[in-house]
Amino acid sequence: MKAMIGIVVVAAVVAVSARAEPAFPDADVSDPVKLGWMQGTPPPPEKRIAFGDYSFFTFPQWRWSFSHWRELMPTVGVSRGTGPVSELPRAERSDIDTVTFMPIGGAKPMTWAASLAANYTDGIVVLHKGRIVYERYFGALKPEGEHISFSVSKSFVGTLAAMLIAEGRLDPAKTVAAYIPELKDSGFGDATVRHVMDMTTGLDFSETYGDPDSTFAGYVAAIGAGPRAAGYAGPNGDYAYLATVKKAGNHGEGFTYRTINTDVLGWIVSRVGGKPFTEQLSERIWAPMGAEADGYFQVDPVGTPFAGGGFNMRLRDLARFGELMRLGGRMGGRQIIPEAAIADIARGARKEDFAGAGYATLPGWSYRSQWWISHNAHGAYTARGIHGQAIYVDPKAEMVIARFASHPMAGNVNFDPTSLPAYQALGEHLMR
Template identity: 40%
Template structure:
């Protein structure tokens, strides 16, 4: 690995040099999403000393399940082959019915989850809220008074959980000077492009001075909101995020393997997209939600918080977000497929997805390395495939 911070980093078994500037982009992401800790600093999320929780098996062949998408008849097997799949697992009634590893991934391989990390962070926030350590109706500045000098002044914790804060944050992934581009540098993923840009994630937050609307008015996807939540949890507990997640979630789940976060130059774990874990442990996280917060013999997340997470405000879910989720909503760092139902998702760019339907007792996890950040056609087909599988399993 090169020590030159502006040069290439990492090396595949093929001998190809991975550009530091584009390590998380295609075609490199087919390899790097399974090798993130070889490319950037990380902090472990300990699984705890206990045994791994048991996942029963009831194997079925799902590959031949047929569905129609955009007028074409397709199969689940073909979908997995054509959609840059790395890991795929389906659970029904608490048991694994299908588990597939592709693109050299194995059952012990941690995979970058991108914004699925937001849902992990949000879930831990729900645990702390249930314990009375954080009040979702309190102002963010009650916990982080430094933010009184930012656009977060007047925002409630719940506004941040729902990404309705009204703070200006440019999430354009392909823009070279967007706020999310500055996050890429501040979090330690990319080399500095401008000496005046923030050097840490905390500096990014402190630099957000503009509002685009009143707090609570409408949903707008802002990755930085999750980091505001994480700093709030760290301030309240006196612990770093990886240790909070280990104590409150990963160890109680009975995870099979340690997880890990990427960290910035100040050692802060990237709550909005730096979480890495194995396929089956993501499945355990999905089952925790499908089972109303109860898993591995205990109520890990308050039932009331899980129930509230499934109830979003569709009227605040506007614009292009409706292209994939025409009846959707966003609540507590999760995407709700249909605001009139209870199915919801953790989603991340480049095709990461944990789909949870408590009414069907169904969980599906798909880890991917798409060639593009966002692709509405691919996202809609993921949902079409999910619905086809659910229909067969529920018959």
């Protein structure tokens, strides 16, 4: 199985100190524009990237694909509504590129500027006190273009669920089956909404790829995001797949990262809200915050938006959402997200539940309502997607970072060492 798409994968945890340098061309050499991917009308055959042959989900081709997701598959829009764009004031600073930090497990310091190339950054925006202090685009991404955010999508779905909880419309103690009777006989049936939100379900599903016999490969085939064998007779679409997932172990016994939890949560939000979660996202967050442009989700063969990893948007709109979180849900004189919902996220979950999952780069962290909580001195929390997608909210430094990237490796463990300390150093720098 050559490739699969839009699926958030946590790479096997490796000892950071023993991490070998990846054998990939660097960010400059793999620049998709310089390489001529999809350049020209039409591009020459050897420079084309397509969905059908899965060339779009190989490196370095995905350095183009991640900024052109909608050109490869059907999508559903997340409308910006009909109002004005909320301005992001600018106060750009020239002293950021030279901010220096020590990578996790590293032997020598690195500059902020060097970290961007090291992480195959496609775009990065830093807000400080609500103003753009830094903004850069590389490769195939432009300010007016959208980029796949992979599992950063989860944090949007989790926030919508947290809003419904804060409003008393969704009960986190109730079972999944109470909201989605279709899942009664699945492994999700007796899990609570909270188990799903915090990924403490016990399920027969392993978030690994590369093995065509894995549960994961079956999931990808079902949602139409990867190859189906000839005569495929399995579930067609995400919801049909979720009903086939079996229980393994017990719910509530610790954090295990599985994208299918988010897909169930998206289903619950859609059912409780009475319309697809994508429409709720538009009406409740994207439009009220004054997004610059519509975002969009990839959809499965029956039109279901991929809650676990299919959201694409402009970088500045991603930053606007981070800023909305930092501000406790209040923007433009309007309480868009209940403050209680954000406070609950920022407080995090039980660190003990998280510790057992063995994330070497995230000691003392927890996972709450589809967000990753650092519990550090700045109270930082983040949304994270494979290949380098991120929102980083640092409340104490009054800083929000939004980043898109197309790193050759999927798991955050590969680029946390040159990202998390860089964010911390920048926050400290901006506080000075």
